[in-house]
Amino acid sequence: MDLALLSALNAERAARRACVLVTDLGGGGQWLVREEELAREPWVSRPLSAALHEALRSGKSGSIESEGRALFLSVQAPPVKLVVTGAVHISQALVSMARELTLDMTVIDPRTAFASPERFPSVRLIAEWPGEALKQVPLDRYTAFVALTHDPKIDDPALEAALRSTCFYVGALGSRKTHAKRVERLVEAGFSFDQIARIRAPIGLNIGAVSPAEIALSIVGEIVSTLRADRLAGRARTGS
Amino acid sequence: MISTDSDILCMAETWVREGRGVALATVTETWGSAPRPVGSNLVIDADGNFLGSVSGGCVEGAVVSEAIDVIADGNARTLEFGVADETAWRVGLSCGGRIKVYVERIA
Numbered sequence: 496m497d498l499a500l501l502s503a504l505n506a507e508r509a510a511r512r513a514c515v516l517v518t519d520l521g522g523g524g525q526w527l528v529r530e531e532e533l534a535r536e537p538w539v540s541r542p543l544s545a546a547l548h549e550a551l552r553s554g555k556s557g558s559i560e561s562e563g564r565a566l567f568l569s570v571q572a573p574p575v576k577l578v579v580t581g582a583v584h585i586s587q588a589l590v591s592m593a594r595e596l597t598l599d600m601t602v603i604d605p606r607t608a609f610a611s612p613e614r615f616p617s618v619r620l621i622a623e624w625p626g627e628a629l630k631q632v633p634l635d636r637y638t639a640f641v642a643l644t645h646d647p648k649i650d651d652p653a654l655e656a657a658l659r660s661t662c663f664y665v666g667a668l669g670s671r672k673t674h675a676k677r678v679e680r681l682v683e684a685g686f687s688f689d690q691i692a693r694i695r696a697p698i699g700l701n702i703g704a705v706s707p708a709e710i711a712l713s714i715v716g717e718i719v720s721t722l723r724a725d726r727l728a729g730r731a732r733t734g735s
Numbered sequence: 736m737i738s739t740d741s742d743i744l745c746m747a748e749t750w751v752r753e754g755r756g757v758a759l760a761t762v763t764e765t766w767g768s769a770p771r772p773v774g775s776n777l778v779i780d781a782d783g784n785f786l787g788s789v790s791g792g793c794v795e796g797a798v799v800s801e802a803i804d805v806i807a808d809g810n811a812r813t814l815e816f817g818v819a820d821e822t823a824w825r826v827g828l829s830c831g832g833r834i835k836v837y838v839e840r841i842a
Contacts, residue, residue, distance in 0.1 A: 501744065502748055505748055508744070555774075558835075569774055
């Protein structure tokens with residue numbers, strides 16, 4: 496591979512844009528297709544475009560045959576981000592799990608007593624209100640958003656931003672009663688029940704979690720199962 | 736599958752810019768129970784240092800030694816690994832799966 500091509504690929508990832516590295520396995524070259532280029536069809540023969548669209552949609556790399564050539568499509572999606580409101584005990588437990596799962600984590604909390612570097616030494620910490628903080632960490636479709644403060648003043652504006660975004664996961668801590676009140680507020684703010692239904696609440700897989708670390712585990716478990724939903728559906732179909 | 740191999744590809748770029756000979760190995764096909772999905776990457780330098788994985792540690796040794804040849808001659812090649820086979824590769828996938836790995840030089 497040409498170094499310039501690898502550089503271009505890494506630049507796309509750093510800018511959080513998806514792309515596909517196409518390799519002719521028979522030695523016929525290698526090139527990069529950016530998602531926005533693909534949207535501006537037709538730039539290449541149609542059968543390949545269809546395969547590229549499908550690869551980007553599913554996020555799955557794979558080998559294909561196109562016009563007698565064996566091609567490998569390597570889908571390069573941006574690193575998955577985890578954005579959390581609430582510099583709370585559960586968030587502290589999430590830090591090490593996120594690192595192990597290579598989730599790029601950010602903690603937002605305007606309460607400086609909570610959002611202190613002593614409590615969160617090794618993670619991006621923004622001690623601002625969500626409106627300001629989210630300008631620095633835009634929510635995109637490779638982002639999981641988790642609301643953990645229990646305080647509607649902090650959680651609600653961030654949740655509203657998450658519901659307006661393409662985040663693949665939106666979760667909010669709180670009992671069914673707390674969530675019912677949250678739903679009322681969101682309806683009042685103009686969100687439909689369909690939109691609100693995106694929120695995972697009560698948050699996390701049901702593993703009977705009690706401690707902050709256990710709750711953090713149930714949340715990351717739910718994030719991973721959402722991220723790999725295609726794979727899970729495939730397993731259910733094949734029974735494997 | 737959303738890749739989490741970004742750090743590996745960034746490191747590959749860094750290694751090349753440092754003047755090291757570098758090869759990239761990519762899983763291009765799997766059959767049966769393969770430990771790492773299609774698209775997984777292993778980055779290797781001319782001294783045999785490596786990052787990432789293309790299997791659960793079963794065939795990395797063989798990929799690294801092939802990669803050192805690829806770095807030397809610049810010719811990309813596809814390697815195939817199956818169930819442990821003493822005569823063919825002296826390494827294999829004890830899980831019973833088969834994988835194809837494409838190895839190319841980055842320069």
